[in-house]
Amino acid sequence: MIQPFWLYISYTFPMALASPAPLMRVNGERLMQRLMDLATISPIPGGGSSRLALTDEDAAGRDLVVGWMKELGLEVTIDVVGNVVGTWNVGHGSPVMTGSHIDTVRTGGKYDGNLGVLAGLEVIQSMQENNHQPSRPIAVAFFTNEEGARFAPDMFGSLVYVGGLSVEEALDTVTIDGARVADELERVGYNGSTPCPGFAPSSFIELHIEQGPVLEQVGVQIGAVTGVQGISWQEVTIEGQSNHAGTTPMSMRHDPAFVAASLAVFLRQLSQRFSGHQVCTVGKIDLFPNLINVVPAKAVVTLDVRNTDEQLLAQAESEIADYIKKIELSEGVTITTRPLARFEPVEFDEDVISLVESIAMEHGHTVQRMPSGAGHDAQMLARVCPSAMIFVPSVLGISHNPAEHTSTQDITNGTNILLQAMLSLAEKKDN
Amino acid sequence: MIQPFWLYISYTFPMALASPAPLMRVNGERLMQRLMDLATISPIPGGGSSRLALTDEDAAGRDLVVGWMKELGLEVTIDVVGNVVGTWNVGHGSPVMTGSHIDTVRTGGKYDGNLGVLAGLEVIQSMQENNHQPSRPIAVAFFTNEEGARFAPDMFGSLVYVGGLSVEEALDTVTIDGARVADELERVGYNGSTPCPGFAPSSFIELHIEQGPVLEQVGVQIGAVTGVQGISWQEVTIEGQSNHAGTTPMSMRHDPAFVAASLAVFLRQLSQRFSGHQVCTVGKIDLFPNLINVVPAKAVVTLDVRNTDEQLLAQAESEIADYIKKIELSEGVTITTRPLARFEPVEFDEDVISLVESIAMEHGHTVQRMPSGAGHDAQMLARVCPSAMIFVPSVLGISHNPAEHTSTQDITNGTNILLQAMLSLAEKKDN
16 A cells, blocks of 8 residues: 555755755754653653643643743744744745644643654754854744644644634634633733734745654655645444344344444445545444443444545545445434534645655655645645645554654654755745 | 244144133233332333332332232242242142242333233232132242342342252342342341242243234234243453554554454344344444544454354354454454353243143134243243243333333233143143
């Protein structure tokens, strides 16, 4: 399913790099230290952190990172939904931006999001130490509530930043603990005055851990991220006839558990037929009453279907709908479906993807083009400027878990590529 | 799957019936009134009752039924595990016994168990009103904790009655609410002195609602129960690799939810291949963490497999074990199984089955031989004397639910057949 990386070799030559960029290197140890320092804020057993968006813990993380931004002489702006942008005001024109998020899920790791923000600081510090003045300003952002773990939607801050959600609606959002986002922003002191939508960067590039197993398993060091998979989520409720498991002949059953199971098997077969980047998951099954000797009255299952190709994703949805109609009839059950989320695939900018790929190869790293299976802030920024992402390997693909890990070497590699890419993008003229 | 009843017509002539038995009839209205009266003890919304074994509610039900036994002049004995036997001491030799249970599940109906006990009282009262003196004593029993809803095993009282579980072990049993059975017996005043195992009746016959949909669906009034299905229960735990539903390619997954679903589909296919009286149910599925966008780390499912034929049941178990080994390898998961219950099928006595069948036909009722899919006290009594059961239809097969219903006509029919069968059995000489 994953093609070997050399099939993806790009023959696009990298854009001219400003001297002395080829020799410039980040300080991986310093970056790791900042990652560890940030992880000490609201630590959880096993080594991760728990900093849900706009909680006191998130505020403490924000304060720490804003402090680092100021130490580097960045101009720090806070916008009306709490997005923070630190800008090194050098050169002219619209900045090259990097960044990600520092909020976490309840059981967050050390790297998800944090890496993209702190690598941005490391890139600027490395340029400064090398007395390199880029032709454009360099900005590092962290966006509010990327995880969506305290309030919906995920990628909340970057969505508002690019104008995809109105400020009014965003501020009126209510968290899972019943608070209003506007009040929480004020409470933690991140109700800034910079308006949204924010300025459009000249380009955006985000370094992130893969959060999947592909790079590690195929032994490739760098992912040149081509876009983000489209997502189709639905909840399927199957109502049948609850019966005694002993006294009801098979021919008289209308068994929602069997239908739920058949649907899960159908999704697996569909993903095999489609192959490519098609993934399907049934991660949640609830049976009622969920007893060993009772044919359930009801089953509720969720279907998570993703593809990088919108046409294939729509076709998968259509085939699933057909299957549901068919099995509803054959099993004598009633099935209702409820859409939970639907996002079309996002394609990143070919020039920025090629740049990442060619820099990685120049630096002697193995690199592979790949889609992202998870959502990221870069997919929102892609609406307003040429954007792409750099992935580094996640050990065992584990994420959203204290066991999330990426080696210092991989983090350093990824950050060096971010540095070189930003050096290059900062020299790019406006079209 | 269910053969038409005329294929089952028995050419065995009924045993000689004592005059004036052919004309004797029960009073269906009186029986229905007792059923309704018993149902007023710990009633629940929808019309059923909640009388878990050896609770205050069960004690109140016991007191009511014991009062009725005494009104009929029965000698009431209470044994060391609370089984109650009311005996009409007429004739000589060991009694013909009928009975069932009056404990219920938490959401019990009006008929499950109660019918078999109160029909026994109605049979005796009808004989008495007709001045009929049977040649053997007639006994009506209710056994402790048939349901197993408050403590294990089910059919607890009848199992101890026939010596299948020691009194010591029985008394030391702890309920789901942490009480000891011996203490609960004493608390509710049903710690009797009659020893267990109890006397072996000359025969045992139990009237019960079907608790399944077969009789109603095929339009047959009486089931001549041939035995009780063997039961194989196991819990299957599947451990895989929890992963992000977006970032993990299908080829790299070790998905316990998919394995659980495949197992449920395999069980359905197995029951279709075996056909006959093979039933298979996956009624309980628990996924961990059970989230839409996470390939689960673990799934726990239960398998309920039943057959009337021990050899086929063992073959089903063996095929399931083979399938588990195969899918464990192909999906790269770890599967462990835990046996939860295993009972061999029980065969009732051919003479008593034939007797039920022929009486039903003589009375102009449609009748069908059928196995019981649920466990009943009669299967325990079958260890010590010729035993069988009479089934009457359950509307929609619903049981263990306040909506449990059987028509007055069907109840009256079944009780008349019980009466005639007991009249006949009471005239049977010892071999």
